[in-house]
Amino acid sequence: MSKRILVVLSEYGYWGEELVGPVEAFDARGYQVTFMTPTGKRAQALPPSLDADYIDPPLGRSVTTRDMARRAAELDASDRLDNPLSLQSLVPERPYYSALNHLREVEDYHRRLDSALTDLVSGFDALVIVGGSGPIVDLANNERLHEVVLGFVAADKPILAECYGVAVLAFARDLESRTSLLWGKHVTGHPKEYDYKDGTGFIGVEFNMGPPPYPLEYILRDATGPDGAFHGNVGKETSVIVDHPFVTARSTPDSELGGRKLVEVLEDGLRRYGW
Template identity: 30%
Template sequence: MAKKVLIIATNYGSWGEELQAPWDACKKAGFEVTLATPQGKKPLPFQISVDPDFVDGVQNIKTNPKEVCDRCKELVDGEEWAHPLKFSEVNMADYDAIALTGGPGAMLDMCNCWELHKLIMDAYKSGKIVAALCYAVSTLVFLRDPENDYKSIVYGKKICAHPRAWDFYGPGMAMSYELYGATPDNCGTNVITPGFLWPIEDLVRDAVGPNGACIARINASREDPQVYYDHPFITGTSVESSIAYGDMIVKVLNSLK
């Protein structure tokens, strides 16, 4: 029987490829995929994440290949992402894995969301695969296990994190959240934040504890991406590792009986 994967996305601004790559990888593998968002609305990408000319102001590189931008727009403009479930409508017992996707909006409506935490905890306690990419990794940091002295569920694990050196932090780094495909009833948020809300690398280093490890390679790239599997967790660094993240989900699920 086909594996069933619950793919999670923000309603306040995905990074296009961080949703598109694992979505397409799982579909290509023949998995049954279900999309869920906090509001049950179509997940929309950051406008700059589907702009092939966008240059990351910290790394000074173009992050969005044109073919990726075109595919993300195709998904947004079509029906595949049009009818996600709300987190509150999902039963984790129906799925083999949960895969969180990134984007700055994930910090706003995913990372400390009770309904999403419940889904992850249900997966974790039943030994199912729990995957998270980029900013969504902090959702795992904030999820605490009452059966383990309220330590993070990633305590003692080896977990990837968006490197501190890549964070938008400093003068002139204020961020707005303009979305591609926004409509009056799905417009995201008009909040402006002073760069990223928190340094994920620092949070992960604290959360994994002295027996765990944080992988935050500043030389990760499309040619040399960074993902890691420490059961039951699959984590990836950032957008450059989106394809590798999707491929790892497929590889791990296909290896499990």
């Protein structure tokens, strides 16, 4: 039976290559790929990620080849991204503590959550959180997505997170302990040196945020704790870390390798790579 992969995309823009890389690796193995967004709205690629002439400010060069721009544009325009699953529809929302009948509402929430996660997690072999600037807006602090991540971890199923999608792993935590899932783990992610100083952009939002609203590297360094580590691998062309059940990819050039490593985790039992 072919593997089934759940791919989560931001509705505020994903980076083209960071979707193409994993999806092409999965397609090559005959995996079934299902897409999901926060509210079921169709995801769109960030325009710079489809432009081979766009110069990435921190690196001072294009990070998208003409061939990759073509492949990303074809996938972005295809009907594969139409009608994604809606996270909002599938996973309930935790009630506010100010709710009038809070205890009963929380009990009901946990019943519905357990049922939703059982159905969702059992239907897939792995979870992928695609990067780009969009995840900063609607994925990083999305409590519904945090619950999905916790569900996959509890089921010992692997998760690939790329670029700013790695923030989801740092923030996903059980409310009893509030400890990051990354505590004691080795991860990579967007390092401070590669962050924009200006021009962080989103689909459907007409303003210049300037730099990213948080330095992901600092968050990951804190989240991994004294027994884990953040690996920026600044100056190296690729940075992918496997510390089961997590596969983390730093940025755009790492998406193909990240996809291949997730395949190795699923098919060969890979548990450690890159550190």
